Amino acid sequence: MIDFESVFKKGRGVGEDGLFLKLARTTLSISRFGIVVSKKVSAKAVERNRKRRLLKEAIRGYEKELKKGVDVVIVVQPMFGAQNLAETKAIVEKLFRKASLFA
Numbered sequence: 114m115i116d117f118e119s120v121f122k123k124g125r126g127v128g129e130d131g132l133f134l135k136l137a138r139t140t141l142s143i144s145r146f147g148i149v150v151s152k153k154v155s156a157k158a159v160e161r162n163r164k165r166r167l168l169k170e171a172i173r174g175y176e177k178e179l180k181k182g183v184d185v186v187i188v189v190q191p192m193f194g195a196q197n198l199a200e201t202k203a204i205v206e207k208l209f210r211k212a213s214l215f216a
Contacts, residue, residue: 115147129208131193171205
């Protein structure tokens with residue numbers, strides 16, 4: 114289970130196209146991801162869950178290429194406008210490159 118509070122306190126952050134990423138190093142041999150989609154993004158749970166599912170699937174596509182031993186929290190901001198998986202993957206890839214998460 115990812116410790117969101119410690120990632121927000123001691124992690125460094127980068128942003129890209131309506132997504133904000135905080136990451137912190139850990140001693141674990143795996144990387145862990147958390148996604149935050151608040152009611153500010155959409156009042157409808159269906160829309161928030163769709164954005165969360167799109168992000169999970171986009172992250173899953175890059176799992177093998179990413180560095181190990183980091184906790185990552187992705188915060189979706191209201192201006193995030195990706196409507197399909199291809200757009201989401203493109204934004205996630207830019208965000209991961211900016212954060213130097215690729216091994």
